[in-house]
Amino acid sequence: MKIDLTLAEGLKTPLYYYDRSLLESTLQEVNRCINGTPIKVHYAVKANCNPKILKVIADAGLGADCVSGREVTTAIKAGFPAQSICYAGVGKTDRELIGGMKAGIAYFNVESQEELEIISQLAEEYGYKPNVCLRVNPDIDAHTHHYITTGLEENKFGIHQSMLQKAVEFAQNSHYLNLVGLHFHIGSQITNTEPFKLLCEKINNLQDEYSAKGIEFKIINVGGGLGIDYDDPDKNPIPDFKGYFDTLLQNLKLKPGQELHCELGRSIVAQCGSLISKVTYVKKGLNRKFIILDAGMNDLIRPALYGAHHKIENLTAPKDVKVDIYDVVGPICESSDIFGKEERLPVTKRGDLIALRSAGAYGESMASTYNIRTLPESVLV
Numbered sequence: 458m459k460i461d462l463t464l465a466e467g468l469k470t471p472l473y474y475y476d477r478s479l480l481e482s483t484l485q486e487v488n489r490c491i492n493g494t495p496i497k498v499h500y501a502v503k504a505n506c507n508p509k510i511l512k513v514i515a516d517a518g519l520g521a522d523c524v525s526g527r528e529v530t531t532a533i534k535a536g537f538p539a540q541s542i543c544y545a546g547v548g549k550t551d552r553e554l555i556g557g558m559k560a561g562i563a564y565f566n567v568e569s570q571e572e573l574e575i576i577s578q579l580a581e582e583y584g585y586k587p588n589v590c591l592r593v594n595p596d597i598d599a600h601t602h603h604y605i606t607t608g609l610e611e612n613k614f615g616i617h618q619s620m621l622q623k624a625v626e627f628a629q630n631s632h633y634l635n636l637v638g639l640h641f642h643i644g645s646q647i648t649n650t651e652p653f654k655l656l657c658e659k660i661n662n663l664q665d666e667y668s669a670k671g672i673e674f675k676i677i678n679v680g681g682g683l684g685i686d687y688d689d690p691d692k693n694p695i696p697d698f699k700g701y702f703d704t705l706l707q708n709l710k711l712k713p714g715q716e717l718h719c720e721l722g723r724s725i726v727a728q729c730g731s732l733i734s735k736v737t738y739v740k741k742g743l744n745r746k747f748i749i750l751d752a753g754m755n756d757l758i759r760p761a762l763y764g765a766h767h768k769i770e771n772l773t774a775p776k777d778v779k780v781d782i783y784d785v786v787g788p789i790c791e792s793s794d795i796f797g798k799e800e801r802l803p804v805t806k807r808g809d810l811i812a813l814r815s816a817g818a819y820g821e822s823m824a825s826t827y828n829i830r831t832l833p834e835s836v837l838v
């Protein structure tokens with residue numbers, strides 16, 4: 458992405474700066490790859506729910522994957538047709554479920570037998586017959602693939618395979634539910650194809666098992682999780698969508714007429730966004746120098762929450778200046794409020810502008826007002 462500071466002039470830092478042209482090229486690449494395939498992509502709204510971003514994505518024709526009632530209403534407001542919205546989450550409230558039915562969303566991704574029974578009851582009471590996919594916990598081995606965090610037996614997501622048969626039967630026998638598919642999601646920031654291949658194998662086995670019982674699913678939803686290059690965003694501004702979709706298409710045994718749904722979040726929006734921050738102080742400690750930014754973990758929590766690292770750039774230092782070693786930190790009263798340790802940066806001074814790159818996903822959408830700070834502003838350039 459190109460950061461044109463003249464276009465951000467007059468705006469306060471910390472500022473989420475989004476590059477519209479990179480977002481649009483990313484979406485074009487997704488559409489180019491899925492053209493002529495049975496794939497439909499639902500954008501995971503939780504990655505970035507900025508209305509300006511949502512509108513660009515809706516205009517590109519993607520569906521939306523939501524995880525709360527307000528994400529559903531926000532997506533509809535941004536221009537996603539209700540019939541292109543799916544809705545997952547382990548704790549959908551009655552109000553959220555009724556709202557989804559009333560809006561006419563495409564389907565619910567149902568995460569437990571308990572939820573399935575409540576949806577059936579509410580549908581009967583309110584006169585709807587919603588489509589449902591059952592979210593299966595694929596229980597892929599965590600020890601060999603430590604980056605997979607949501608597909609494990611021990612966690613709260615999805616229905617365990619041993620309990621799936623009961624849920625399928627319940628959904629089929631309910632007069633108020635329309636069972637349309639199976640849903641999976643194995644985790645996030647997955648940068649090699651192996652976990653996706655394992656997932657495909659699981660899905661094939663499950664499909665064989667149910668086909669033998671005469672049960673077919675119209676939709677297979679494999680969730681999201683495609684990772685991006687946080688180390689070198691300029692070298693890899695657009696993730697390898699072709700490789701990802703090919704892996705799915707080559708490894709999944711789809712039935713004739715079956716739709717393959719993907720829920721991509723990070724891979725669509727991460728690289729088009731940077732968090733721009735101003736240097737408040739350059740502090741000399743005993744053995745270290747600290748760059749203290751006006752952005753903190755409340756603006757971008759990924760480093761503090763997951764130990765993530767965003768590439769740090771000084772946007773205003775002259776090109777020929779010497780480099781120095783700094784810890785780059787925020788102003789929040791938490792020792793985890795650190796963006797980078799021992800970063801090699803051009804000699805930096807108070808007032809310089811610093812970019813935290815690849816911050817378009819799980820940045821602004823996770824911002825908070827901790828320490829009674831104001832939420833960061835944003836601009837789509």
Ligand SMILES: *Cc1c(COP(=O)(O)O)cnc(C)c1O
Pocket residue numbers: 501503504522524545642644645646680681682683720721722723724
């Ligand atoms: C978060 C989430 C996604 C998106 O994950 P990314 O890693 O951002 O692609 C997709 N589906 C579900 C159910 C999710 O919870």
